Amino acid sequence: MSPEPASPAPDTAAPRRLPPPPPAELRYGGRHAKNPLTDASFAQMCRRLPSVLAQTARMAWVIDRRAVLLLASCQLAIGTSAAVLLTATSRAMRWILANGEVADRLHQALPALLVITCASAAGRVATALSSYADGRITPRLTTESDCALVAAVCRMEAAARAEDGCADRQEAAEMGVVRSHVMVQDATRFTAAVVRMVSASGVLSVLHPLLLPLLLLAVVPAGVGAVLHARVSYETHYANVGDRNVRQNLRGWATSVKFTDEIRANGMTSYLVFWYRSISERIDARTLAAAPKMLRIVLVSSAIGGIFLVATWAGLAWLAASGRIEPAIAATAVVAVQTALAALSQLVIYGAAMFHTSLYLADMGGFLDYAAERAPSRGEFTPSRPVEEIRLDEVVYRYPGKETPAVAGVSLTVRSGEILAVVGENGSGKSTLTRLLAAIFLADKGMVSWNGRNVADLDPDSLWDLSGLVPQNFAQWPLSVRDNVTLGQPREAGDDLVWRALEEVGLRDAVEELPGGLDTLLARELWGGTELSGGQWQRLACARALYRRSSLLILDEPTSQMDARGEHAILEEIKTIAAGRITIVVTHQLVNTKIADRIIVMEHGRIAEHGTYDEVAHGGGLFAELLALSTDR
Numbered sequence: 001m002s003p004e005p006a007s008p009a010p011d012t013a014a015p016r017r018l019p020p021p022p023p024a025e026l027r028y029g030g031r032h033a034k035n036p037l038t039d040a041s042f043a044q045m046c047r048r049l050p051s052v053l054a055q056t057a058r059m060a061w062v063i064d065r066r067a068v069l070l071l072a073s074c075q076l077a078i079g080t081s082a083a084v085l086l087t088a089t090s091r092a093m094r095w096i097l098a099n100g101e102v103a104d105r106l107h108q109a110l111p112a113l114l115v116i117t118c119a120s121a122a123g124r125v126a127t128a129l130s131s132y133a134d135g136r137i138t139p140r141l142t143t144e145s146d147c148a149l150v151a152a153v154c155r156m157e158a159a160a161r162a163e164d165g166c167a168d169r170q171e172a173a174e175m176g177v178v179r180s181h182v183m184v185q186d187a188t189r190f191t192a193a194v195v196r197m198v199s200a201s202g203v204l205s206v207l208h209p210l211l212l213p214l215l216l217l218a219v220v221p222a223g224v225g226a227v228l229h230a231r232v233s234y235e236t237h238y239a240n241v242g243d244r245n246v247r248q249n250l251r252g253w254a255t256s257v258k259f260t261d262e263i264r265a266n267g268m269t270s271y272l273v274f275w276y277r278s279i280s281e282r283i284d285a286r287t288l289a290a291a292p293k294m295l296r297i298v299l300v301s302s303a304i305g306g307i308f309l310v311a312t313w314a315g316l317a318w319l320a321a322s323g324r325i326e327p328a329i330a331a332t333a334v335v336a337v338q339t340a341l342a343a344l345s346q347l348v349i350y351g352a353a354m355f356h357t358s359l360y361l362a363d364m365g366g367f368l369d370y371a372a373e374r375a376p377s378r379g380e381f382t383p384s385r386p387v388e389e390i391r392l393d394e395v396v397y398r399y400p401g402k403e404t405p406a407v408a409g410v411s412l413t414v415r416s417g418e419i420l421a422v423v424g425e426n427g428s429g430k431s432t433l434t435r436l437l438a439a440i441f442l443a444d445k446g447m448v449s450w451n452g453r454n455v456a457d458l459d460p461d462s463l464w465d466l467s468g469l470v471p472q473n474f475a476q477w478p479l480s481v482r483d484n485v486t487l488g489q490p491r492e493a494g495d496d497l498v499w500r501a502l503e504e505v506g507l508r509d510a511v512e513e514l515p516g517g518l519d520t521l522l523a524r525e526l527w528g529g530t531e532l533s534g535g536q537w538q539r540l541a542c543a544r545a546l547y548r549r550s551s552l553l554i555l556d557e558p559t560s561q562m563d564a565r566g567e568h569a570i571l572e573e574i575k576t577i578a579a580g581r582i583t584i585v586v587t588h589q590l591v592n593t594k595i596a597d598r599i600i601v602m603e604h605g606r607i608a609e610h611g612t613y614d615e616v617a618h619g620g621g622l623f624a625e626l627l628a629l630s631t632d633r
């Protein structure tokens with residue numbers, strides 16, 4: 001007897017591990033937008049400040065006019081109190097430094113001292129009121145910017161979101177929202193500094209014309225330094241946009257409860273931590289590389305400013321020592337120089353901050369314009385109800401950046417009451433076809449029409465009012481069960497319709513068992529939330545589409561996670577309600593296509609076969625081959 005052939009030994013030796021690959025290098029700079037700093041000169045940057053101020057004022061004015069008026073009055077009060085304070089100081093000094101009895105001199109100086117006290121108090125009150133006004137504007141300003149950004153992204157054409165660089169632009173725009181937290185505060189402090197500086201300079205010029213130019217020379221280098229500093233900082237930010245976008249995305253995935261199992265059971269934790277750290281360190285490296293440059297800017301500008309400041313004090317000492325100004329005037333000049341110096345420093349700091357903010361606001365404004373240009377610019381016709389017929393004529397659609405079209409010349413007509421099944425191998429264009437049928441994408445070539453009218457001429461909101469879609473990757477909204485079904489569009493019949501939709505997908509019992517019934521929050525990661533199983537979530541996604549009772553119902557792999565009972569229930573329901581609507585079912589479960597009146601088989605973006613179940617199952621083509629493979633076990 002010949003020996004049994006030895007079966008191959010199981011491969012028990014663990015393959016040698018290699019170090020994980022570093023995260024891909026992503027660069028935003030220059031490819032998708034122009035760095036605004038490339039050609040910006042210092043003068044151009046300074047010229048930008050009034051427009052930033054005006055932009056801030058305009059944005060704030062829309063939000064709270066009274067608070068803006070209060071802010072403006074406070075700035076005026078702060079400036080006036082500074083001027084009054086300096087003038088009164090000069091008067092008080094004259095008496096205090098005069099000859100005579102101390103009591104007499106103090107008595108004479110008393111009115112001026114009282115004015116100083118009142119001016120200081122008024123200045124403080126105005127400062128307090130101005131931060132109150134800022135507190136009234138800033139939160140709403142940030143909310144407005146944030147909401148504008150979210151709305152712009154939500155309203156863009158779906159196809160535009162796939163454009164190269166769209167996500168990076170969006171990430172850059174997010175920084176504009178972050179900076180809107182400080183823009184009013186920076187603008188307020190900047191204008192307060194301007195007003196205070198003007199008052200102090202006025203007083204100083206009156207005291208001696210030489211003092212002001214010297215003082216300006218002391219602060220201008222700091223101003224140039226601060227703006228150059230902001231420029232380097234923004235350049236670093238700009239270089240980091242791409243990496244920050246990816247990091248932010250990966251952070252969401254790595255820390256989401258939804259992927260906990262996959263990350264752990266596939267041993268991915270260390271890689272994710274390594275990946276996150278690597279990309280963070282790369283961002284840090286760019287930031288740190290800019291630090292010596294920033295240090296040089298600060299040191300050089302401070303040194304030049306310091307030399308001029310010493311010259312200012314020396315000049316003042318010389319004027320006093322040579323008797324060119326009285327000691328009382330010299331004493332006032334000391335206070336005025338200090339005041340003007342502090343105001344100028346603030347002016348420089350907040351001017352640079354505003355300039356810095358203006359760069360981020362420009363990114364945000366740029367993105368909002370970009371998104372507005374990509375908002376649906378379709379016609380305004382309202383589609384006639386119900387949708388009786390959808391027709392595709394030689395429709396072609398290619399994703400941005402792809403060589404070949406995902407749908408490459410499809411002609412098709414579907415009518416109300418019909419169930420159309422779409423099958424085909426992965427990547428053959430089934431989901432893209434459903435996006436074209438639902439007018440989520442507009443055809444690059446050819447035409448999709450609803451009831452004879454080109455979908456490009458129809459108002460998208462009224463059009464989508466007539467459709468219901470269960471996509472392949474449906475959302476698991478962190479909302480209550482009720483809101484997950486109604487998607488924020490409750491009907492007059494109230495919860496009855498919600499329960500009916502849940503019943504139709506066989507989810508009623510499970511929802512009744514939830515602690516809060518329809519009110520249960522479906523988000524385990526949120527306090528008080530609970531979670532459904534994968535199949536239950538899919539049933540809920542189907543319930544959403546059924547609840548809409550729409551003229552067009554599209555189900556893309558609606559039962560892939562369901563048990564046989566759930567799948568059967570849903571297919572039965574689809575058949576029951578098919579009479580009043582167009583139903584499109586995309587599926588890889590070929591047996592499920594038996595419920596369809598017609599089947600189309602997609603291959604490389606085209607319809608390869610087309611007919612009833614019996615016709616395609618026995619046609620000897622791709623469908624028959626796939627069917628045979630699905631039963632070959």
Ligand SMILES: Nc1ncnc2c1ncn2[C@@H]1O[C@H](COP(=O)(O)OP(=O)(O)OP(=O)(O)O)[C@@H](O)[C@H]1O
Binds near residue numbers: 425426428
């Ligand atoms: N957002 C996108 N951006 C770029 N290309 C895309 C995008 N979505 C799909 N594609 C490409 O379009 C082609 C068709 O994809 P589609 O999702 O329509 O296929 P499908 O038949 O639904 O596949 P599956 O059975 O895997 O769901 C594929 O080559 C795919 O890579």
